[in-house]
Amino acid sequence: MSDQWIESLLTDDVQQGYELAIKLSRMGVKYTQPSDAERQKMRPEYAGNASDLIASSHVIATNFQTVAAANNYWKK
Amino acid sequence: MSDQWIESLLTDDVQQGYELAIKLSRMGVKYTQPSDAERQKMRPEYAGNASDLIASSHVIATNFQTVAAANNYWKK
Amino acid sequence: MSDQWIESLLTDDVQQGYELAIKLSRMGVKYTQPSDAERQKMRPEYAGNASDLIASSHVIATNFQTVAAANNYWKK
Amino acid sequence: MSDQWIESLLTDDVQQGYELAIKLSRMGVKYTQPSDAERQKMRPEYAGNASDLIASSHVIATNFQTVAAANNYWKK
Amino acid sequence: MSDQWIESLLTDDVQQGYELAIKLSRMGVKYTQPSDAERQKMRPEYAGNASDLIASSHVIATNFQTVAAANNYWKK
Amino acid sequence: MSDQWIESLLTDDVQQGYELAIKLSRMGVKYTQPSDAERQKMRPEYAGNASDLIASSHVIATNFQTVAAANNYWKK
Numbered sequence: 001m002s003d004q005w006i007e008s009l010l011t012d013d014v015q016q017g018y019e020l021a022i023k024l025s026r027m028g029v030k031y032t033q034p035s036d037a038e039r040q041k042m043r044p045e046y047a048g049n050a051s052d053l054i055a056s057s058h059v060i061a062t063n064f065q066t067v068a069a070a071n072n073y074w075k076k
Numbered sequence: 077m078s079d080q081w082i083e084s085l086l087t088d089d090v091q092q093g094y095e096l097a098i099k100l101s102r103m104g105v106k107y108t109q110p111s112d113a114e115r116q117k118m119r120p121e122y123a124g125n126a127s128d129l130i131a132s133s134h135v136i137a138t139n140f141q142t143v144a145a146a147n148n149y150w151k152k
Numbered sequence: 153m154s155d156q157w158i159e160s161l162l163t164d165d166v167q168q169g170y171e172l173a174i175k176l177s178r179m180g181v182k183y184t185q186p187s188d189a190e191r192q193k194m195r196p197e198y199a200g201n202a203s204d205l206i207a208s209s210h211v212i213a214t215n216f217q218t219v220a221a222a223n224n225y226w227k228k
Numbered sequence: 229m230s231d232q233w234i235e236s237l238l239t240d241d242v243q244q245g246y247e248l249a250i251k252l253s254r255m256g257v258k259y260t261q262p263s264d265a266e267r268q269k270m271r272p273e274y275a276g277n278a279s280d281l282i283a284s285s286h287v288i289a290t291n292f293q294t295v296a297a298a299n300n301y302w303k304k
Numbered sequence: 305m306s307d308q309w310i311e312s313l314l315t316d317d318v319q320q321g322y323e324l325a326i327k328l329s330r331m332g333v334k335y336t337q338p339s340d341a342e343r344q345k346m347r348p349e350y351a352g353n354a355s356d357l358i359a360s361s362h363v364i365a366t367n368f369q370t371v372a373a374a375n376n377y378w379k380k
Numbered sequence: 381m382s383d384q385w386i387e388s389l390l391t392d393d394v395q396q397g398y399e400l401a402i403k404l405s406r407m408g409v410k411y412t413q414p415s416d417a418e419r420q421k422m423r424p425e426y427a428g429n430a431s432d433l434i435a436s437s438h439v440i441a442t443n444f445q446t447v448a449a450a451n452n453y454w455k456k
Contacts, residue, residue: 091156091159122184127198129181130198130208132180132184133184134211137176137211140218141217144222150160
């Protein structure tokens with residue numbers, strides 16, 4: 001994957017940081033399954049499965065720890 | 077999702093911090109499955125499933141680590 | 153949930169800290185499934201299931217990291 | 229559980245620290261399923277199941293992070 | 305495994321750091337299942353399975369925490 | 381288990397650190413299932429199962445966080 005998709009872990013505020021954590025989580029899936037078509041095909045499966053949704057939120061939480069630490073928790 | 081749903085990781089006390097961790101955990105699900113109707117439909121499934129409840133508590137625990145660190149563990 | 157169930161992450165010793173981690177882990181379940189009757193009904197299921205017990209211990213370990221850090225590992 | 233089973237997170241060396249992490253992991257199971265007989269009954273189940281063994285090692289790893297940090301990684 | 309496959313956790317930027325986290329995650333699989341043929345055989349299984357993809361992203365997130373901390377979050 | 385199998389978390393370089401994380405992960409399994417014969421019997425099961433391999437890599441990643449922190453990320 002040669003595209004540049006991230007430049008920095010710093011964000012303006014908490015919510016942008018959380019959304020960056022989501023992006024990081026999705027990229028982990030994308031690097032493992034690069035086909036957009038294949039990933040789209042699985043969407044109904046996990047989007048309608050409680051265990052998968054909880055697991056997705058866990059991955060985001062893990063990445064959010066990293067982003068939040070990088071931003072020193074957005075403390076002024 | 078354009079709505080602002082979080083402004084800060086700082087809370088007045090531990091319990092509010094824990095409840096913010098719950099909110100973060102739920103938002104991870106919501107970003108992945110944005111349909112309120114779909115999420116409501118799954119509620120009986122995971123709310124009555126021990127493994128899903130334990131997994132939910134794990135996500136909350138992970139987010140609570142972030143919130144607690146941001147608040148320096150609410151030490152005076 | 154309007155009841156105050158936690159005031160502080162500080163405890164007198166390691167064991168109380170571990171027990172607080174257990175409480176935090178249980179509250180994560182309780183917020184997701186608030187019905188005492190429903191949770192009681194699931195008890196035999198997870199208390200007799202090795203995978204669920206291991207997962208429960210994992211949640212406690214995650215919360216214990218937070219409590220232990222808050223208490224600076226109970227070092228004098 | 230009124231017995232005192234842990235006094236300190238400090239250990240003399242790395243291996244004792246790892247073994248303390250194992251104890252913490254087992255106590256998480258014991259608090260959730262206090263019956264010795266019930267836990268013994270499950271032993272063949274998880275001790276012969278690769279997924280459960282891997283999950284057990286994950287819990288130990290999580291607790292070992294806490295014990296290792298408490299001991300400042302046993303650096304002189 | 306006698307080959308040298310990693311020299312340093314330091315990378316030039318965030319994206320290279322994320323890609324190093326992917327490499328670390330794959331090496332964890334490779335040390336456990338060293339046969340290239342066996343791993344290739346499993347590829348369609350996990351690359352087409354939402355739960356496995358989410359779990360893969362979780363491993364990457366965990367390694368990314370390490371890489372990001374090593375690089376002090378690429379702050380100038 | 382009375383044998384001494386670990387003396388220190390410090391290693392000469394990143395790769396030795398990663399390999400120590402693998403050893404820690406395997407010891408977590410070994411303490412739970414001490415029989416070499418039983419563990420060998422399970423090997424084909426998990427070495428041919430994508431979910432188990434991903435979970436193994438997750439345990440290694442968790443232990444690698446500890447080893448990397450102990451070594452201050454092998455920064456000079």
